[in-house]
Amino acid sequence: xxxxxxxxxxxxxxxxxxxxxxxxxxxxxxxxxxxxxxxxxxxxxxxxxxxxxxxxxxxxxxxxxxxxxxxxxxxxxxxxxxxxxxxxxxxxxxxxxxxxxxxxxxxxxxxxxxxxxxxxxxxxxxxxxxxxxxxxxxxxxxxxxxxxxxxxxxxxxxxxxxxxxxxxxxxxxxxxxxxxxxxxxxxxxxxxxxxxxxxxxxxxxxxxxxxxxxxxxxxxxxxxxxxxxxxxxxxxxxxxxxxxxx
Amino acid sequence: xxxxxxxxxxxxxxxxxxxxxxxxxxxxxxxxxxxxxxxxxxxxxxxxxxxxxxxxxxxxxxxxxxxxxxxxxxxxxxxxxxxxxxxxxxxxxxxxxxxxxxxxxxxxxxxxxxxxxxxxxxxxxxxxxxxxxxxxxxxxxxxxxxxxxxxxxxxxxxxxxxxxxxxxxxxxxxxxxxxxxxxxxxxxxxxxxxxxxxxxxxxxxxxxxxxxxxxxxxxxxxxxxxxxxxxxxxxxxxxxxxxxxxxxxxxxxxxxxxxxxxxxxxxxxxxxxxxxxxxxxxxxxxxxxxxxxxxxxxxxxxxxx
Ligand SMILES: Nc1ncnc2c1ncn2[C@@H]1O[C@H](COP(=O)(O)OP(=O)(O)OP(=O)(O)O)[C@@H](O)[C@H]1O
Ligand SMILES: [Mg+2]
Numbered sequence: 001x002x003x004x005x006x007x008x009x010x011x012x013x014x015x016x017x018x019x020x021x022x023x024x025x026x027x028x029x030x031x032x033x034x035x036x037x038x039x040x041x042x043x044x045x046x047x048x049x050x051x052x053x054x055x056x057x058x059x060x061x062x063x064x065x066x067x068x069x070x071x072x073x074x075x076x077x078x079x080x081x082x083x084x085x086x087x088x089x090x091x092x093x094x095x096x097x098x099x100x101x102x103x104x105x106x107x108x109x110x111x112x113x114x115x116x117x118x119x120x121x122x123x124x125x126x127x128x129x130x131x132x133x134x135x136x137x138x139x140x141x142x143x144x145x146x147x148x149x150x151x152x153x154x155x156x157x158x159x160x161x162x163x164x165x166x167x168x169x170x171x172x173x174x175x176x177x178x179x180x181x182x183x184x185x186x187x188x189x190x191x192x193x194x195x196x197x198x199x200x201x202x203x204x205x206x207x208x209x210x211x212x213x214x215x216x217x218x219x220x221x222x223x224x225x226x227x228x229x230x231x232x233x234x235x236x237x238x239x240x241x242x243x244x245x246x
Numbered sequence: 247x248x249x250x251x252x253x254x255x256x257x258x259x260x261x262x263x264x265x266x267x268x269x270x271x272x273x274x275x276x277x278x279x280x281x282x283x284x285x286x287x288x289x290x291x292x293x294x295x296x297x298x299x300x301x302x303x304x305x306x307x308x309x310x311x312x313x314x315x316x317x318x319x320x321x322x323x324x325x326x327x328x329x330x331x332x333x334x335x336x337x338x339x340x341x342x343x344x345x346x347x348x349x350x351x352x353x354x355x356x357x358x359x360x361x362x363x364x365x366x367x368x369x370x371x372x373x374x375x376x377x378x379x380x381x382x383x384x385x386x387x388x389x390x391x392x393x394x395x396x397x398x399x400x401x402x403x404x405x406x407x408x409x410x411x412x413x414x415x416x417x418x419x420x421x422x423x424x425x426x427x428x429x430x431x432x433x434x435x436x437x438x439x440x441x442x443x444x445x446x447x448x449x450x451x452x453x454x455x456x457x458x459x460x461x462x463x464x465x466x467x468x469x470x471x472x473x474x475x476x477x478x479x480x481x482x483x484x485x486x487x488x489x490x491x492x493x494x495x496x497x498x499x500x501x502x503x504x505x506x507x508x509x510x511x512x513x514x515x516x517x518x519x520x521x522x523x524x525x526x527x528x529x530x531x532x533x534x535x536x537x538x539x540x541x542x543x544x545x546x547x548x549x550x551x
Contacts, residue, residue: 051458051549072462079460089455106461110249150459 001027001158001189002048007057009043016213017043020057023208023218025191027157030184031219032200033193035210041193044210045162048191049083050074062158079107082151082188084161088143090135090150096122097131100149107154121149125179141172148179152188159183160191165199173199254468261472264445272480275441279481282434283528284488286427291489291515293419296412299504299511307381308405309374309393315367317398319343322370325396329372334380334389339373346371369400431531434481438474438535445473446543458549467540471533478532482525489516 003024010016018040025031033041046052047059050066059066062080069077090099100121104114122128125145135143144164151159161180165173177192177199184190194200200207209216265272313322319342326338341349346368376389386404393402446453453466493515504511516524 049458075457075460075462075465077460078458083458089458091452091455102456102461103459105253106456106459106465108249108253111252154460 001025001029001062002191003058003060004044004047005058005060007047007054007059009040009047009052010055016055018047018210019213021210021213021215022057023215025189027189028184028187030181030190030203030205031192032203032205032207033191033210034195034197034200034207035216036195036212038212039210040213041195041210042162043213045083045160045191045193048158048160049081050077075106079103079154080156080158082154082156082159084144084147084151084159084164086163086166088135088147090143090146092135095132095134096127096138096146099135099146100131100153103150103154117153118149121153124152124182125149141168141176144168144172144176145179148176152183156188158189158191160193162193163195164192165194165196170199174202177203257468258472261469261476264469265473265476271441272477275437275477276480276484278437279434279477279528279532280484280488282430282437283481283485283524286423286430287485287489287516287520287524288492289419289423289426291493293416293423295514296416298514307376307386309372309376309390310403310405311372311374311393311399312401312403313369313371313398314400315369317370319370321398322372325398326372329374329393332389332392334377334385336375336377337373338375341371341373343368343370431527434478434528434531435535435538438477438532439539441477442470442474442536442539443543446470446540446547450547453544453547454549457547463544466544467537470540470544471536474532474534474536474539475529476532478528478530478535479525480528481532482528485528486516486521486524 004021007018007021008016009018021040021044033044035041043052047054047066048061050061050069054067057067061077064077066077091102097118101114101118104117109117118131119128122131125148127142127145127149130138130142130146135146138146148161148164151161159180164180165176168176173196180190180192181203206219207217208219319340322342323340326340329335329338343366347366350368374389374393376386390402390404393399456466493513497513497515500511500513
């Protein structure tokens with residue numbers, strides 16, 4: 001579903017945020033993207049969502065080469081991917097319903113279909129009773145779940161999330177991760193950027209580790225059984241350990 | 247198709263709702279656009295009405311032919327008969343010097359002073375009026391030359407000179423009007439464009455999120471185009487109201503004035519057709535202003551994660 005082939009990314013007037021990174025993620029895989037702050041996690045996600053284009057190398061997403069896709073096709077491309085942001089990027093002056101419906105509205109989906117899908121999507125994250133509420137009236141965890149409902153409403157085959165549990169307490173973080181897990185179980189490729197090693201360890205999924213823009217480990221796919229520690233990515237309780245292994 | 251219509255209705259309602267939520271700013275913008283549209287339209291109406299008002303005597307071109315002092319009345323009457331034979335002449339009236347003096351005494355109020363005069367200082371004169379269909383500038387000019395050529399004639403006076411000058415002024419105004427319309431039309435574009443630019447800035451976060459979830463430029467632009475059209479429609483509607491009110495207000499006094507001068511002239515306002523054109527122009531200007539503004543400013547807003 002996603003493959004990076006020798007990808008480098010240089011932001012304008014900056015040194016490389018990513019250097020020769022290669023990995024691939026298949027359908028129905030759940031992968032964690034880890035690394036210290038500034039390692040390039042968000043950059044990887046931005047390349048997948050086509051918020052940025054690679055400077056060198058090839059990024060293939062769902063059969064599309066993001067480096068050569070014409071600009072006018074970007075909106076349609078983005079509609080195939082569900083993206084969850086750390087700051088959830090909700091419209092604070094619109095009810096939950098409108099926020100979740102937005103990806104379908106921009107795709108000119110019939111109103112009746114939107115209604116059905118919004119309800120189903122809110123059901124999946126357990127917020128069916130909050131559809132009339134404004135995001136500001138929700139807790140942080142609920143807001144994050146609204147963000148997830150919006151990301152999955154188009155039934156994307158790829159779901160990416162940038163620090164989705166960044167400022168949640170461990171219990172809420174766990175709950176959010178379980179929501180992602182459920183999408184993985186129905187065949188969605190899920191990529192979650194996080195530096196919450198504790199949480200990642202509990203899930204024991206494949207882990208891609210970045211350090212200072214280079215790939216430290218691409219991990220190994222963990223098939224079927226959840227909650228098992230990945231072979232090549234040993235538990236890393238503290239972030240400094242990454243540094244130590246260099 | 248019905249989804250497409252529903253989307254447009256939604257964009258329209260959304261635009262209306264946003265305008266209604268900031269009534270003061272909306273009203274101010276509409277007033278500026280309305281005034282900018284009303285000015286050239288009002289000028290056009292003034293020119294049009296002036297042309298109609300002067301139309302009555304536009305073709306009524308009169309010559310007054312003053313004979314040299316000492317020309318016998320019989321000679322003047324002979325020339326008048328000769329003139330009546332000429333094609334294209336409507337009427338020729340002979341006014342003998344004695345009669346002219348009497349009229350002048352009566353009308354001028356200098357009766358006493360004039361009575362003291364030994365000789366009549368006034369000559370005999372003719373009033374010559376060509377047929378309206380023979381009053382083209384070339385025909386008038388050739389008639390003038392014909393009259394001047396008579397040795398008995400002192401002065402040939404063309405009484406319609408002021409009408410000509412007035413019409414010339416109207417022509418200049420009419421031409422200036424086009425320039426004014428273009429300038430004020432550009433003004434409307436600028437006002438709408440700038441208002442839309444501010445709204446784009448205010449809704450930057452929303453635009454970013456919309457693009458983030460796959461909203462195309464066309465989708466993001468749609469409500470702004472409706473906003474522009476609504477501004478244009480509102481401004482044109484206000485301009486039509488202003489003009490209508492002005493015509494109502496001035497109409498009575500103008501009609502009264504015209505009656506004093508024995509004219510049936512009454513002030514003409516906008517026809518329904520004119521009003522429709524005005525509203526259409528307003529809508530198009532609003533749409534175009536929004537199109538330019540969104541084209542310049544929306545593209546720059548790219549989502550960042
Ligand atoms: N838009 C940008 N312009 C310039 N430099 C950028 C931009 N975005 C990121 N960078 C730089 O690229 C590098 C990688 O940033 P990135 O956001 O991918 O890190 P990250 O792993 O997501 O960090 P964090 O855990 O703090 O979110 C950093 O050095 C950062 O300063
Ligand atoms: Mg980041």
